[in-house]
Amino acid sequence: MPEKKILVIDADVASRNFIARTLSEQKYEVIQAGSGKEGLIYSWRDRPDVVVIDPTITDITGEEIARKLRQDARTAQMPLIALSSDPSVVRIKACLDAGFNEYITKSGQAVPMLTETINRLLGISNAAIKQGGLLMVILSAKGGVGTSSLCANIAMNIAQNQPEARVVVADMVLPIGSIAPIVGYTGNQNIVTITDMPPAETTPEFFQHQLPEMNLWRFHLLAGSPDPESSNHLKAGRMMDIIAALKASYDFVLVDIGRALSRITLPLIQHADLVTLVVSTDPSAVSLTKTLWDYLKNKGVDSSSIYTILNRAVGLEGLSKTDAEKILEIEINSTIPYLGNNFTFANNHNQPYVLKFPKDTAALVFKEIAKDMSALAHRSRAE
Ligand SMILES: Nc1ncnc2c1ncn2[C@@H]1O[C@H](COP(=O)(O)OP(=O)(O)OP(=O)(O)O)[C@@H](O)[C@H]1O
Ligand SMILES: [Mg+2]
Structure with missing residues (x-):
């Protein structure tokens, strides 16, 4: 060494x-x-x-x-x-x-x-950082395209597909996280309170036992910043060792980054086994995603660890998968159809989509995405 x-x-x-x-x-x-x-x-x-x-x-x-x-x-x-x-x-x-x-x-x-x-x-x-559970980050170039809903639902499906696996979701969207309201967590613990703790206390054992478990969702949660004022006090320097401790006690660590790409979250993306890009179908989101992807490539993120989801969050109109791929110059791995009010309805009831609408074809899509993403993350780690 x-x-x-x-x-x-x-x-x-x-x-x-x-x-x-x-x-x-x-x-x-x-x-x-x-x-x-x-x-x-x-x-x-x-x-x-x-x-x-x-x-x-x-x-x-x-x-x-x-x-x-x-x-x-x-x-x-x-x-x-x-x-x-x-x-x-x-x-x-x-x-x-x-x-x-x-x-x-x-x-x-x-x-x-x-x-x-x-x-x-x-x-x-x-x-x-190189060992332990697989680190998957989920991000987008634009807000409101579904990163938080997808992060929670994909995590739930990974946990359901692999019942022996321990899964944690960490919400790192600044200035306000939004996984807690989706899964119905109302406690006071969050990324700001955790980064405030003395480093000697945020051990793998702490995260294994002290993070709340979201029952229906089958994962543990490290909730996001509750408000902008708190996020101003976030001790960003603690982020990587907290992620390392999470990796030491969970098999899958999913991190919602949303559109909060910054000097705080970039190192996380660079260390991730899988970088999930969520793109909505409106032309501006697709071209902004191209800018984001070019930036990430420049920062050393490899195309073999990218997983792209086209999410029809904005309704039926918008670009086709082929058109979006042409602009992005990368392959889109999965497409989530427009789900009308169902997704919002499931979110408002704090329920995973596959439990609320088990017969819907989108339930199948979530299962497949979860399988694909864990396979790809395993492969990218092995390389
Ligand atoms: N495929 C879809 N069909 C219908 N509605 C969707 C779809 N994807 C997401 N939505 C809805 O879009 C809304 C925004 O989703 P979400 O909060 O997950 O987005 P986000 O990217 O995390 O947003 P933010 O930038 O605010 O963090 C939610 O109400 C969700 O239910
Ligand atoms: Mg969000």
């Missing part, structure tokens, strides 16, 4: 040297920066695996460094650890809000805590 690189940003030269020496002894390659400005440059240029920052640094504050790193796609998901001479609660909160993954106060115990934290954060990015 190549040596992992750690950047230490600290204005105090004695403290910096001490941390660097300790980490070098642990077989980490260490880079040092004596100012915030240097630290930012090295983060973007050298792409360390972890950055350790004393937030009391003065040329640019630690909080500002974290915000700048989080705003840049190259470093948006980089693990950031505050190793701070300021033990105040106000500072801790400010740093975590700014995007630090962890806050450690300089003390006698700081060194073992720092190495334990680094090992844990690296363990997550190395192993867990």
Whole structure:
């Protein structure tokens, strides 16, 4: 395994040297920066695996460094650890809000805590992301085309097709999630409250036992942000290790991204075993989807892990499958017919479509899509 690189940003030269020496002894390659400005440059240029920052640094504050790193796609998901001479609660909160993954106060115990934290954060990015359950993301270029209804119904059908499999749905649509109202979840737990928890508590065991199970739906739910104000406080830096923990305790992790493609959700899409694109049949949705797909290709998403669903959410008119394929320049894997009011009716009753309308041909389509998607995700993982 190549040596992992750690950047230490600290204005105090004695403290910096001490941390660097300790980490070098642990077989980490260490880079040092004596100012915030240097630290930012090295983060973007050298792409360390972890950055350790004393937030009391003065040329640019630690909080500002974290915000700048989080705003840049190259470093948006980089693990950031505050190793701070300021033990105040106000500072801790400010740093975590700014995007630090962890806050450690300089003390006698700081060194073992720092190495334990680094090992844990690296363990997550190395192993867990590539292992565990299959990760399927569902997204679209436009809102209202059915990603949430499809995500819930496909998850339910995967669970029904494979009763031994453990399935979880995570709603990551910002600023407001919408899976909870579809499946009838009214509890207070959601992605914002979960990312707020201390990292040591969001373990695979926690997600295995503490996520609500949606009975008729046969899956567990990590509900989305309840309102825009909460979503502003979402600790985006925690997203990947939470997904890794979900993968460690479930066989299938379905993530509704909706049209909320952003620097927060892009890494999820890049790590997914299957990327499901939902396209509605109006010409503007199809051409926007083409733009989205071109972007994803540029970001390294492979066409062999794409699954495209043409959903006639807007009624009977609109482009045919062949016309849509011509514009998209990718094959459409499945088409969901226009279901009139039935889909909305099933959603309003918090019921899976296949239970509410078992004889409808669309029920069969959902079953087939669930089968196709899990087969394709397995294949894409094996490659
Ligand atoms: N094939 C279809 N036939 C009829 N109605 C549909 C179809 N697909 C979706 N709908 C309806 O469209 C509405 C929007 O669906 P949904 O909330 O799943 O979309 P979304 O893409 O998640 O939207 P948002 O952008 O708001 O998150 C729902 O009322 C749903 O019942
Ligand atoms: Mg939605």
